[in-house]
Amino acid sequence: KMYDEQFRPQLHFSPKEKWMNDPNGMVYYKGEYHLFYQYYPHDTVWGPMHWGHAISKDLIHWEELPVALYPDELGQIFSGSAVIDQQNTSGLKTTDEDVMVAIFTHHGEDHEKQSIAYSNDKGRTWTKYKGNPVIDNPGLKDFRDPKVFWHEDSQKWIMSLACGDHIQFYASPNLLEWDYLSEFGRDYGNHGGVWECPDLIQLAVEGTNETKWVLIVSVNPGGPNGGSAVQYFVGDFNGTTFTCLDDMNRVKWADYGRDFYAAVSWSHSTEPIWIGWMNNWQYANTVPTHPGRGAMSIPRKLYLRKKNENLVLVQVPIDLKSLQKNTHLATATLPIKPDQPFQMQLHDSQVMIEAKLEKIAGSSFAFTLKGEHERIEMVFDREKREFSIDRTNSGQLSFSEHFSTVDIMPIETVEDFMIILDRTSIEVFFNQGEHVMTELIFPTERAFTLELEAINGEVHLSDMLICSLESIWK
Numbered sequence: 430k431m432y433d434e435q436f437r438p439q440l441h442f443s444p445k446e447k448w449m450n451d452p453n454g455m456v457y458y459k460g461e462y463h464l465f466y467q468y469y470p471h472d473t474v475w476g477p478m479h480w481g482h483a484i485s486k487d488l489i490h491w492e493e494l495p496v497a498l499y500p501d502e503l504g505q506i507f508s509g510s511a512v513i514d515q516q517n518t519s520g521l522k523t524t525d526e527d528v529m530v531a532i533f534t535h536h537g538e539d540h541e542k543q544s545i546a547y548s549n550d551k552g553r554t555w556t557k558y559k560g561n562p563v564i565d566n567p568g569l570k571d572f573r574d575p576k577v578f579w580h581e582d583s584q585k586w587i588m589s590l591a592c593g594d595h596i597q598f599y600a601s602p603n604l605l606e607w608d609y610l611s612e613f614g615r616d617y618g619n620h621g622g623v624w625e626c627p628d629l630i631q632l633a634v635e636g637t638n639e640t641k642w643v644l645i646v647s648v649n650p651g652g653p654n655g656g657s658a659v660q661y662f663v664g665d666f667n668g669t670t671f672t673c674l675d676d677m678n679r680v681k682w683a684d685y686g687r688d689f690y691a692a693v694s695w696s697h698s699t700e701p702i703w704i705g706w707m708n709n710w711q712y713a714n715t716v717p718t719h720p721g722r723g724a725m726s727i728p729r730k731l732y733l734r735k736k737n738e739n740l741v742l743v744q745v746p747i748d749l750k751s752l753q754k755n756t757h758l759a760t761a762t763l764p765i766k767p768d769q770p771f772q773m774q775l776h777d778s779q780v781m782i783e784a785k786l787e788k789i790a791g792s793s794f795a796f797t798l799k800g801e802h803e804r805i806e807m808v809f810d811r812e813k814r815e816f817s818i819d820r821t822n823s824g825q826l827s828f829s830e831h832f833s834t835v836d837i838m839p840i841e842t843v844e845d846f847m848i849i850l851d852r853t854s855i856e857v858f859f860n861q862g863e864h865v866m867t868e869l870i871f872p873t874e875r876a877f878t879l880e881l882e883a884i885n886g887e888v889h890l891s892d893m894l895i896c897s898l899e900s901i902w903k
């Protein structure tokens with residue numbers, strides 16, 4: 430059976446075969462969510478980059494389409510974005526369809542520059558622009574990953590670009606001619622590695638009519654638990670400059686797990702939604718999957734929440750209800766006493782687990798997935814105020830010395846949780862998406878028992894939902 434290999438994600442997009450990294454060019458047009466991605470169609474390790482392509486009507490089920498962009502004499506096709514040029518500012522429209530324009534990095538030998546390609550048939554076929562590159566290299570080694578959006582207030586296209594240790598902004602009336610605007614970030618955030626894949630998005634502040642601008646920046650390495658990870662900055666954007674409202678020395682991580690990278694948002698979707706590459710550059714090239722390597726996260730809706738005087742990013746996974754089967758629902762309060770763990774046999778490799786924590790009296794609360802020999806242990810430690818995922822016994826580990834780890838996320842309290850479990854991943858969302866961790870696992874066993882355990886005091890759960898989910902490939 431297709432798409433049913435031992436380590437094939439059943440809820441997450443992965444190409445049929447070969448290598449995939451960053452999500453690229455996500456754009457919504459006429460009922461279709463487009464997902465392009467860094468793709469090497471000839472091997473299962475990173476190689477000369479193409480843009481692979483898939484589409485979805487619901488962000489759950491995906492159909493893979495032919496490769497959209499091939500490397501050429503200007504170089505490989507590195508990461509970038511896509512927009513719908515509704516007003517035909519570029520003059521590249523040739524049919525009744527709006528023209529879809531991809532803006533990407535041409536990566537030549539040590540020479541990165543920005544180019545465009547366009548499609549007049551809903552993203553099915555692509556033509557590279559004759560005047561490429563549209564932004565040549567100004568003398569920077571790292572100069573890539575253009576993310577473009579239409580800025581209403583200044584009636585211009587705005588591009589964010591990753592430039593090693595900072596982000597540069599450019600503006601254009603037509604996607605063809607670009608002017609440098611400003612830069613941000615040399616003295617902000619985490620600089621443990623090179624900055625990549627920026628995204629500047631306007632997000633609603635929960636419970637208000639306010640919006641704020643959020644600058645997303647991936648960094649590799651430098652992540653909170655090692656390797657690659659995504660940070661963000663909250664601020665204002667006036668059409669020229671991004672001003673950060675956060676404390677200069679404060680690093681805000683979007684996801685504390687090891688496996689969420691290069692995440693950016695969809696263009697022209699009605700709500701802000703993003704997706705990340707569920708992997709870490711530390712071991713991406715050796716994960717034990719076959720016949721491909723690389724999967725995306727579950728798409729997540731984005732907004733901001735006020736916490737004290739601080740604005741934090743909230744991520745809520747898109748609704749997976751349509752996939753639910755074998756639902757176990759318990760609305761009544763479930764007390765879990767120390768030494769009497771709640772146990773439930775999980776029958777599928779893809780499961781959603783949700784509950785509210787009404788009370789937690791003890792020192793910690795453990796969620797364990799127990800196989801015969803393998804186990805994944807997750808613990809919320811109230812005293813240390815942290816949540817950890819221990820994958821040192823989670824199955825296959827030997828493909829990288831960096832994989833077998835206990836990864837940690839600071840968290841003060843847990844009000845509720847949602848866990849999305851798939852054949853090779855765990856995504857945990859606490860407090861309605863305020864604290865998120867995404868981790869890969871490669872268990873060789875299929876049958877797991879979910880165990881919820883209260884340590885040194887009772888835990889009361891309510892509104893519990895545990896359900897198996899249908900495979901998205903059916």
Ligand code: FRU
Nearest residue numbers: 451467507508573625626691
């Ligand atoms: C991020 C990244 C990008 C680059 C692409 C190359 O993972 O390094 O900066 O455009 O991957 O595949």
